[in-house]
Amino acid sequence: xxxxxxxxxxxxxxxxxxxxxxxxxxxxxxxxxxxxxxxxxxxxxxxxxxxxxxxxxxxxxxxxxxxxxxxxxxxxxxxxxxxxxxxxxxxxxxxxxxxxxxxxxxxxxxxxxxxxxxxxxxxxxxxxxxxxxxxxxxxxxxxxxxxxxxxxxxxxxxxxxxxxxxxxxxxxxxxxxxxxxxxxxxxxxxxxxxxxxxxxxxxxxxxxxxxxxxxxxxxxxxxxxxxxxxxxxxxxxxxxxxxxxxxxxxxxxxxxxxxxxxxxxxxxxxxxxxxxxxxxxxxxxxxxxxxxxxxxxxxxxxxxxxxxxxxxxxxxxxxxxxxxxxxxxxxxxxxxxxxxxxxxxxxxxxxxxxxxxxxxxxxxxxxxxxxxxxxxxxxxxxxxxxxxxxxxxxxxxxxxxxxxxxxxxxxxxxxxxxxxxxxxxxxxxxxxxxxxxxxxxxxxxxxxxxxxxxxxxxxxxxxxxxxxxxxxxxxxxxxxxxxxxxxxxxxxxxxxxxxxxxxxxxxxxxxxxxxxxxxxxxxxxxxxxxxxxxxxxxxxxxxxxxxxxxxxxx
Numbered sequence: 304x305x306x307x308x309x310x311x312x313x314x315x316x317x318x319x320x321x322x323x324x325x326x327x328x329x330x331x332x333x334x335x336x337x338x339x340x341x342x343x344x345x346x347x348x349x350x351x352x353x354x355x356x357x358x359x360x361x362x363x364x365x366x367x368x369x370x371x372x373x374x375x376x377x378x379x380x381x382x383x384x385x386x387x388x389x390x391x392x393x394x395x396x397x398x399x400x401x402x403x404x405x406x407x408x409x410x411x412x413x414x415x416x417x418x419x420x421x422x423x424x425x426x427x428x429x430x431x432x433x434x435x436x437x438x439x440x441x442x443x444x445x446x447x448x449x450x451x452x453x454x455x456x457x458x459x460x461x462x463x464x465x466x467x468x469x470x471x472x473x474x475x476x477x478x479x480x481x482x483x484x485x486x487x488x489x490x491x492x493x494x495x496x497x498x499x500x501x502x503x504x505x506x507x508x509x510x511x512x513x514x515x516x517x518x519x520x521x522x523x524x525x526x527x528x529x530x531x532x533x534x535x536x537x538x539x540x541x542x543x544x545x546x547x548x549x550x551x552x553x554x555x556x557x558x559x560x561x562x563x564x565x566x567x568x569x570x571x572x573x574x575x576x577x578x579x580x581x582x583x584x585x586x587x588x589x590x591x592x593x594x595x596x597x598x599x600x601x602x603x604x605x606x607x608x609x610x611x612x613x614x615x616x617x618x619x620x621x622x623x624x625x626x627x628x629x630x631x632x633x634x635x636x637x638x639x640x641x642x643x644x645x646x647x648x649x650x651x652x653x654x655x656x657x658x659x660x661x662x663x664x665x666x667x668x669x670x671x672x673x674x675x676x677x678x679x680x681x682x683x684x685x686x687x688x689x690x691x692x693x694x695x696x697x698x699x700x701x702x703x704x705x706x707x708x709x710x711x712x713x714x715x716x717x718x719x720x721x722x723x724x725x726x727x728x729x730x731x732x733x734x735x736x737x738x739x740x741x742x743x744x745x746x747x748x749x750x751x752x753x754x755x756x757x758x759x760x761x762x763x764x765x766x767x768x769x770x771x772x773x774x775x776x777x778x779x780x781x782x783x784x785x786x787x788x789x790x791x792x793x794x795x796x797x798x799x800x801x802x803x804x805x806x807x808x809x810x811x812x813x814x815x816x817x818x819x820x821x822x823x824x825x826x827x828x829x830x831x832x833x834x835x836x837x838x839x840x841x842x843x844x845x846x847x848x849x850x851x852x853x854x855x856x857x
Contacts, residue, residue, distance in 0.1 A: 309459060309486045312642065318490045321524050322463055322482045323456045326393050330354035330523050337522065338503075338530040338544045339383045345543050348383075350523050356442035357390035358450045363441040364391055369419055371396030371454045374465060376412055376421035377435070377511065378402040381533050384438040385510045386519055388422055393463070396454030398479070400465035401511030403797040405790050406475065416465065416477065416668065459483035459660075465667070466513045468619050477668030478619055480513055487660035488622045489517055491641045493525060495628035496589075498548065503528035505546035505583070507537035509797045514622070518550060534799075538582060545584035553597040554733070554799040556590065556612065560604050561729060561751065567608075576609035589613060589629070593637075594798040596700065598723050602634045614638070616700055620663075620677055620684045621656045625698040636697035646698065653704060654690050657683040689717075705803075708739045714775035716744065721776055728764045730756035733788045733795075735806040736778075741818050743779040743828070747810050749788040758783075758835035765833040777830035782813045783837035 307328070309320035332350040339346055348356070369375060375392045377385055377399065392399045397419075402412055404424075413421050413431050426432040457463065463482045467475040498504065504518045506529060522529040532540035534555065541549065559582055567575045580587050589611040597614045605612035615626035616637035624646070627638035640646050643659040664682060665674045677685055690700040702719040709715050718736040725734045725746055732751040738744040750756065761781055769777040784806075788794035794806050807814065813836050817828065828834035 309483065312490065312494075314642070316494075318486055319493075319524065321486050321489045321520050322393065324524050325390065325520060326396065326454070327452065327456055329358070332523070332526055335522060335526055335528050337383070337386070337519070338528065338540070339386075340532065340536060340540060341383075345540065346383075350526075353386070354390070354523060357387050358394060359444055359446065360387045360391035360438055360441045361394040361453060362446055362450060363444070364388075364395060364397075364420070365453060367420060369395050369397050372462070373397045373419040374400050374417055376400040376402060376416065376418040378404055378407055378409055378412060378421060378423040379435045380404060380424075381507070381510050381531055382435070383531065384422075384435045384442075386516075386531060387438050387442050388435070389510070389516060390519075390523075394453055396457060396461075398462050398465060401467075401509070401513065401516075403467070403475075403509060403511050403790075405793065406797075457482045459486070464513045464516075466619055467511075474670070476666045476670075476673055478663055479667050480622075480662050481660070483660040484622055484658070484662045485513070485517070485520075487643055487658075488514075489521060489524075491623060491643060492517070492626075493521070495626060495630065496548075498527050499525055500527060502548055503530055503544060503546040503586075504548045504550065505530045505532060505537065505541055505544070506550055507532040507534050507540070508550065508552065512797065514617075515550070541582070541584045541587075543584070545586040547586050547588045548591065549583055549587060550591045552594045552799045553592055553601060554595070556592060556597070556601055556605065557726075557732075560601060564604065572607075572609055575607075579605065579608050579610045591615070593617065593623075593626075595800045596702075596719055596723070598726065599635060600727065606634055616698060618656075618684065618686055621658060621686070622662055624656050631697075633693075633695070633697045636693070636699050638698065639696050640692075640698055646692070648691070649685075651704075652689050652691075654686045654688045654700070655679070655683050656686055657681070708736060708744065710738060710744075710775055711740055711742055712775065716776055721772070721778065722746070724768055724772075725765070725778070727768075728756065728761065730761070733801055735801045735803050737807055737814055738818075743818075743830075744777065745780040745782060745814060745817055746778050747782045747784055747806050747814075749784045749786075749794075752787065758837075761835050762833050766831060769830040769833070774830070778833060779828040779830055780817050780834045780836060782810050782817070783835065784810065785837070 307320035307324045309318045312318055330350050335350050336347040337353050375397055377388055389399045409423050420431050420433055422433045422435040426434045428434055459482050461482050462479040463485055464480045466480055467477055498521055506515050506518045508515050518529055530540055530544045530546055567578045591613055593615040613627040614637050617623040624644050625638040625640045631639045645657040647655050665678055687704045688700050689702055692698055702717045706718040707715050708718055721736055722734045725731055730750050731748050733749040735747045765778050788801055
């Protein structure tokens, strides 16, 4: 359909220049569509119409002074206006800066990140601040003369987008992504999955995440449908538009599993597959997950039912490094390393990633020392993840160095391993381990809305779990969060990963009381008699005679 080429792959295969195809060529695909929601109504546009409307939006942005390399910010939830703005920015040779709505303030964003314009909900069109709803009218404003070519194309080293780290270990850091890295990543995805003709990709994570926009770019260039949703209406949109591919994080699939598992446990494999497929509209051929580790139970539930759930691995600083896919699939791994990536492990077992087409070699916005911590002089990225390659070349990730808790005994405990085991209780939705510098481990847990689990049941779950663990891995206490972890209360990132520091700080009173008791022998929680403490009701010592601790609101 297009003939713009951005170089060659490692084996001589041409790499399609997706970015300049979007920027310089008009899409003429009237067969495939983008589906989106306005209120309760599901609407759609042909990809040709989407591209035409984006060109109209570009004309208005140009009139407002946007030129190549200018940064245009978008601070808003997913919407068709978000998509149109991003495509319009590309047509102008400019840079899209996507911001997670709950993490940034508009006025501060404009000042801190050198934005020419910032589009957000409800702005007053004052100076650089613009109401994203203006885009609707711009997209329908038919010009009286042909739309000109706004620029001659991006260079591979040019910046296409500003993206931000998740903030799970501190303040988000800003990174400018190069055109070459985007083209390379899309090339690798298409090589593995061959999205096309009959596909419809469901996208519901925030558009501020550059990788989520990849699927829209892919639709326009490779010719397939795409459905734009939000997490709150993802399954409803799936049932209405029948995607063949769903892009989600493990927490999303865990919710589906929790709802279905009890009802299809004794069903045949075919019946289980049909029930799972029906949750996503009935036509799904595979599910994609990443951003956080998927539990073995989750992978076994979907893959054992005949609905492939392919796990992968990547960082903002590296983009996609490895991915399971139909041609190479080993559950428990994150797949084989992509051909344009190379990996090694340093003497501490930390994964180092090199890229033929790097995202960048530094952060544009970060605190002192952040670049040196991540970006090596060799051009490689120190991931701070621990892992190994098996004999067949599959990559396994064990957790982050930041996830290691060092007890006062000197023992190191990898938190994700214990957290995954805690989450095997159906009532536990999320959890974060705590205990660095202390004698024992505690866990802050967020219960699922329909949990119904009481303190005694949770204590029994932890007691049984502790019998399978090494002494230093055993959990002595649970702190029940006063409210579920969410992006709205700042305890989850936009990729639905717990923000460890924020969770610890939110529950500092309970943790302080629990861990202060360790200096009084025989008075605190133990591995055999773990305590359960919440922020909303008086503490009890479940199923034992230990004295209770007082509970307070975090």
